Amino acid sequence: MIWYPYEQMKTMKQPYKIVDAKGVYLYTEDQKLIDSVSSWWCMIHGYKHPELTEAIKTQADHFSHVMLGGLTHDPVLKLSEKLESFLPGDLDYCFFSDSGSVAVEVALKMALQFNTNRGSNRDTVLALEHAYHGDTFKAMEVGDDEDYHFAFEEKKGVVHIPTEISALEDAFHKYHDKLTCFIVEPLLQGAGGMRMYDISFLQRARELCDQYDVLLIFDEVATGFGRTGYRFVADEVLPDILVLGKALTGGYIGHAVTVANHKVFNGFYSDDDRHALMHGPTFMGNALACAVALKSIELFERDNYMEKIKNIESIMRREMDGFTDPRIKEVRIMGGCVCIEVYDSADIEGFQDFAYRRGVFSRPFLKYMYAMVPYIIQEKELVQILDTMKAWFFN
Ligand SMILES: *Cc1c(COP(=O)(O)O)cnc(C)c1O
Numbered sequence: 001m002i003w004y005p006y007e008q009m010k011t012m013k014q015p016y017k018i019v020d021a022k023g024v025y026l027y028t029e030d031q032k033l034i035d036s037v038s039s040w041w042c043m044i045h046g047y048k049h050p051e052l053t054e055a056i057k058t059q060a061d062h063f064s065h066v067m068l069g070g071l072t073h074d075p076v077l078k079l080s081e082k083l084e085s086f087l088p089g090d091l092d093y094c095f096f097s098d099s100g101s102v103a104v105e106v107a108l109k110m111a112l113q114f115n116t117n118r119g120s121n122r123d124t125v126l127a128l129e130h131a132y133h134g135d136t137f138k139a140m141e142v143g144d145d146e147d148y149h150f151a152f153e154e155k156k157g158v159v160h161i162p163t164e165i166s167a168l169e170d171a172f173h174k175y176h177d178k179l180t181c182f183i184v185e186p187l188l189q190g191a192g193g194m195r196m197y198d199i200s201f202l203q204r205a206r207e208l209c210d211q212y213d214v215l216l217i218f219d220e221v222a223t224g225f226g227r228t229g230y231r232f233v234a235d236e237v238l239p240d241i242l243v244l245g246k247a248l249t250g251g252y253i254g255h256a257v258t259v260a261n262h263k264v265f266n267g268f269y270s271d272d273d274r275h276a277l278m279h280g281p282t283f284m285g286n287a288l289a290c291a292v293a294l295k296s297i298e299l300f301e302r303d304n305y306m307e308k309i310k311n312i313e314s315i316m317r318r319e320m321d322g323f324t325d326p327r328i329k330e331v332r333i334m335g336g337c338v339c340i341e342v343y344d345s346a347d348i349e350g351f352q353d354f355a356y357r358r359g360v361f362s363r364p365f366l367k368y369m370y371a372m373v374p375y376i377i378q379e380k381e382l383v384q385i386l387d388t389m390k391a392w393f394f395n
Contacts, residue, residue: 101134
């Protein structure tokens with residue numbers, strides 16, 4: 001029997017059973033649904049994309065996987081080379097892993113050991129309130145979402161601040177000689193409730209990190225590949241470590257990467273074996289994942305996805321313009337993400353089934369009804385999603 005995620009199994013509603021998927025559509029036995037969630041935000045090119053499927057098949061004809069311990073292969077070499085040129089600044093060193101949470105763990109380990117290797121005893125991580133960085137233990141500690149992690153309350157060596165410049169400056173003044181790193185989901189905090197904040201906060205964070213020699217980590221597992229309307233937020237403000245996951249493979253196979261700049265890499269590069277990074281997931285650099293990631297990035301550039309995302313954002317703004325309801329606290333839009341936050345979670349209970357009947361798959365949580373659409377979505381499909389969200393409140 002399957003143990004489903006984030007569910008009280010005793011009261012869980014039956015999941016919809018998917019029998020096929022193509023483009024933006026999921027198919028059940030009796031319904032065709034636009035996936036407004038992009039399978040947890042990763043499926044940016046939609047399902048059954050012929051070129052992505054082909055990339056996997058072609059690689060599978062050679063080999064599906066070999067370990068990266070003592071071995072290497074073309075797909076992983078090509079992907080790391082591609083990322084080196086595709087990503088901004090001197091973010092050039094790619095450490096692969098099998099999921100976003102693990103890639104965050106790797107980023108935090110890098111930051112902690114970077115300091116140990118240079119003989120510093122700094123041990124504290126600065127993070128944001130309402131942060132979500134994954135479900136593994138250290139990722140949970142730097143996270144701040146009691147709705148996910150309330151069962152593990154104890155926080156060691158992590159300071160959480162709101163996304164306000166004054167709080168940021170206070171934290172640096174108070175803790176700078178203890179801080180190894182500052183980790184953020186830049187501009188858009190996803191699982192914490194699609195919270196959006198201003199780039200000036202990140203610009204100030206970069207200055208303070210430089211001033212006090214603290215590493216800046218961008219967890220772009222969710223925001224990477226255009227979700228905020230920027231290709232990467234790292235294009236605007238350059239972090240020392242960048243974490244990518246979710247859309248890295250176009251959503252076709254779970255894979256992630258922690259990308260370090262030269263400063264971080266050089267902190268490990270020495271004649272001392274004990275300065276090496278001791279981490280190595282079994283499936284890191286998986287050949288199928290690397291092959292499909294390469295093809296995904298090729299499509300992203302070739303088919304001008306940034307233009308598609310701009311268009312999605314402008315349709316969302318047009319359709320949601322002036323839309324209000326007494327139950328709604330705020331409507332937020334950024335890039336390929338729209339969120340309606342209500343005052344009371346009871347006000348969106350039942351929305352999932354309502355949307356299902358209207359041909360939309362949605363997965364609202366807590367007080368948030370949202371869409372993170374596949375970028376290949378057509379205008380009428382996007383309007384159908386937005387109309388469904390609005391119709392709930394007219395109901
Ligand atoms: C989803 C997510 C993660 C975790 O990724 P997994 O692949 O689910 O482990 C980490 N950080 C952010 C910002 C995410 O949205």
